Amino acid sequence: MREPVRAERVSEHLNRALHDVLAADPTVHVLGEDIADPYGGAFKITKGLSSRFGDRVRSTPISEAAIVGTGAGLALGGDKAIVEIMFADFAALAFDQLMNFASKSTTMYGRPVPMPLVVRCPSGGRRGYGPTHSQSPQKHFLGVPGLSVLELTPFHDARALLEDAFAAGRPALLFEDKVLYTRRMFRDGVVDELFRYELVNGLARVAVEGVDGHDCTIIAPGGMAHRALEAMRELLLEHDVLCELLVPARLYPFDLGGVLPRGRQVCVAEDGAAGATWGAEVATRLYPVLWGRLARPITLVSAADSVIPAAPHLEREVLVHADTIRLAVLEALA
Amino acid sequence: MTGVIVEDVEHGRPSPLALGDLDRLLLIRHFENALLRLFGEGLLSGTTHTCLGQEHVPVALNPLLREDDFTFSHHRGHGHFLARYGEEAGALLAEIMGRRGALCDGVGGSQHIYHRTFMSTGVQGESLPVAVGMALRLRRAGHGALACAYLGDGTWGEGSVYEALNLAALWGAPLLVVVENNGIAQSTPTERGMAGTIEGRVAAFGIPYLRIDSIDLAAVRAALTGPVAAVRKDAFPLVVEFVTRRLGPHSKGDDTRTPDELRRARAGDWYERYAAAFPRRFAEADATWRRYVDDLVAEVSARPPAQWTVR
Numbered sequence: 001m002r003e004p005v006r007a008e009r010v011s012e013h014l015n016r017a018l019h020d021v022l023a024a025d026p027t028v029h030v031l032g033e034d035i036a037d038p039y040g041g042a043f044k045i046t047k048g049l050s051s052r053f054g055d056r057v058r059s060t061p062i063s064e065a066a067i068v069g070t071g072a073g074l075a076l077g078g079d080k081a082i083v084e085i086m087f088a089d090f091a092a093l094a095f096d097q098l099m100n101f102a103s104k105s106t107t108m109y110g111r112p113v114p115m116p117l118v119v120r121c122p123s124g125g126r127r128g129y130g131p132t133h134s135q136s137p138q139k140h141f142l143g144v145p146g147l148s149v150l151e152l153t154p155f156h157d158a159r160a161l162l163e164d165a166f167a168a169g170r171p172a173l174l175f176e177d178k179v180l181y182t183r184r185m186f187r188d189g190v191v192d193e194l195f196r197y198e199l200v201n202g203l204a205r206v207a208v209e210g211v212d213g214h215d216c217t218i219i220a221p222g223g224m225a226h227r228a229l230e231a232m233r234e235l236l237l238e239h240d241v242l243c244e245l246l247v248p249a250r251l252y253p254f255d256l257g258g259v260l261p262r263g264r265q266v267c268v269a270e271d272g273a274a275g276a277t278w279g280a281e282v283a284t285r286l287y288p289v290l291w292g293r294l295a296r297p298i299t300l301v302s303a304a305d306s307v308i309p310a311a312p313h314l315e316r317e318v319l320v321h322a323d324t325i326r327l328a329v330l331e332a333l334a
Numbered sequence: 335m336t337g338v339i340v341e342d343v344e345h346g347r348p349s350p351l352a353l354g355d356l357d358r359l360l361l362i363r364h365f366e367n368a369l370l371r372l373f374g375e376g377l378l379s380g381t382t383h384t385c386l387g388q389e390h391v392p393v394a395l396n397p398l399l400r401e402d403d404f405t406f407s408h409h410r411g412h413g414h415f416l417a418r419y420g421e422e423a424g425a426l427l428a429e430i431m432g433r434r435g436a437l438c439d440g441v442g443g444s445q446h447i448y449h450r451t452f453m454s455t456g457v458q459g460e461s462l463p464v465a466v467g468m469a470l471r472l473r474r475a476g477h478g479a480l481a482c483a484y485l486g487d488g489t490w491g492e493g494s495v496y497e498a499l500n501l502a503a504l505w506g507a508p509l510l511v512v513v514e515n516n517g518i519a520q521s522t523p524t525e526r527g528m529a530g531t532i533e534g535r536v537a538a539f540g541i542p543y544l545r546i547d548s549i550d551l552a553a554v555r556a557a558l559t560g561p562v563a564a565v566r567k568d569a570f571p572l573v574v575e576f577v578t579r580r581l582g583p584h585s586k587g588d589d590t591r592t593p594d595e596l597r598r599a600r601a602g603d604w605y606e607r608y609a610a611a612f613p614r615r616f617a618e619a620d621a622t623w624r625r626y627v628d629d630l631v632a633e634v635s636a637r638p639p640a641q642w643t644v645r
């Protein structure tokens with residue numbers, strides 16, 4: 001396909017990635033509720049796939065547990081499967097298939113059993129969809145042996161993400177922030193006139209070029225990237241606080257790939273509800289590495305310990321915004 | 335009882351409506367139309383699922399249900415609620431708009447309502463097991479109350495539906511399962527999502543089943559009064575499948591049906607049929623409820639934002 005002139009929207013990028021993955025590998029299947037044309041999925045990410053690839057792309061009944069299990073069966077048999085869960089909240093219905101079957105099967109038979117299965121989960125709030133259609137449930141899937149947790153970012157190539165997940169031979173969840181869908185991918189190392197990015201060992205590192213002495217390193221999943229960037233910009237321009245941002249595409253197992261945070265403070269920001277968070281896991285990994293270099297404990301920013309209300313003004317009170325990050329960084333540095 | 339079928343004479347003249355029934359039907363119709371309008375004008379956020387074309391189902395059932403019966407509804411639940419609590423239309427609208435006086439402080443929104451003996455939630459299939467538990471509790475209380483659970487055709491894809499039906503049959507739960515088969519689930523036609531039939535699936539559990547293909551409130555009630563009374567008295571589950579039609583989009587602006595399919599859906603609409611059968615009375619009531627809902631929208635829109643009082 002021709003490279004688009006203007007950077008693609010993340011939704012277009014992901015759609016193109018799915019087209020490319022299916023075109024390149026005839027063993028890949030896509031299953032999901034209402035994903036076939038002309039509807040093309042609740043968020044239109046699968047548009048065009050069923051018209052082009054026939055019955056390798058199927059709209060399914062409303063049966064999350066069964067379609068994830070079917071994906072695992074296709075994978076077990078030697079094919080590969082991508083299963084779309086319409087809203088990440090409903091991945092809970094497939095938890096057994098993921099935790100007790102797909103992930104365990106990779107090791108529980110005393111020999112490696114490859115399980116190339118990716119479960120795509122549109123996640124996150126800020127759209128007023130209410131308590132059962134707005135969650136960022138990534139944290140509930142952390143720490144399952146054999147299960148990877150990935151998140152779409154505006155920096156990482158989605159096709160590579162999917163193909164790497166297949167190649168790893170273990171099942172993966174891919175969380176996709178619904179608001180991120182509407183943003184554009186970053187290209188050619190440029191974020192904006194202030195910030196540049198580079199990809200180092202699977203990690204996107206965003207910083208002001210050629211400047212040292214970072215006050216804070218923000219670590220955030222892809223869905224949080226734009227809010228983190230907005231916070232960084234204000235921190236720099238309004239408060240003279242210099243931050244860098246690290247965005248991993250793989251949330252679990254978490255690995256900085258040798259990239260060391262440069263800030264004297266570290267802040268981990270995520271969309272999940274407070275308590276037993278991804279940030280807590282990241283901090284646990286970082287403390288031994290950064291011990292002695294950190295001036296203060298790692299700052300954890302997450303949504304409130306709360307359901308996500310439907311009314312936009314109440315939803316706002318619960319979720320993380322650029323300002324939440326900005327204030328948390330300022331407070332930590334104060 | 336299985337297999338008893340009520341069918342409209344090919345679009346014949348429906349029986350006259352009691353005034354209250356027409357009022358409820360029209361309240362729901364104009365309420366739902368107003369929501370789509372508000373979305374179109376950018377005055378509503380999030381999402382909503384209107385029951386346009388299906389209003390007659392809860393309105394027909396309403397006099398067969400008691401205040402102490404517990405109703406479980408789902409994403410498309412405004413009509414289920416308004417048929418029972420029409421006087422709370424303002425509070426429902428406030429919930430959907432996030433304004434003061436909202437049923438659930440604006441936390442739940444369109445899909446998550448809990449008011450007296452009515453509860454809805456937005457995860458398909460989740461409430462049928464809960465309804466079984468509620469039905470067992472009501473049975474123990476010994477006052478003859480039942481649990482009523484609404485389900486769409488597509489929701490029969492969820493395994494919890496079958497686990498719940500099994501328990502309900504085994505344990506004698508006074509459970510009325512109301513299936514609104516509108517022939518589609520979001521974008522998926524029923525025949526693409528369901529092997530076999532609802533009738534066949536229900537029969538496998540030995541659960542009584544009725545199929546109703548009628549918008550005639552009197553006919554529906556005549557068919558259901560006895561069976562519903564028996565659910566209370568003898569404590570067992572009953573599944574009633576209504577053949578309905580979804581006139582609007584699944585939520586908003588997401589209808590991929592062909593013009594022909596839409597025309598077919600509209601053909602059986604109760605609204606047109608009652609308007610044709612009782613033109614004068616209908617037009618008068620229609621205008622009244624249109625105005626009522628317009629005023630309600632204006633009044634609720636002017637309220638301050640909802641406050642989440644107890645967290």
Ligand SMILES: Cc1ncc(C[n+]2csc(CCOP(=O)(O)OP(=O)(O)O)c2C)c(N)n1
Pocket residue numbers: 033062064086090093409410456457458459485486487488489490516518519520580584
């Ligand atoms: C567990 C779960 N999966 C998917 C959805 C998304 N969803 C909401 S309504 C719907 C279609 C429901 O179809 P049906 O049961 O026929 O009810 P209808 O919308 O036709 O009234 C879907 C897929 C959901 N809410 N819950």
Ligand SMILES: [Mg+2]
Pocket residue numbers: 486487488514515516517518519520
């Ligand atoms: Mg349906």
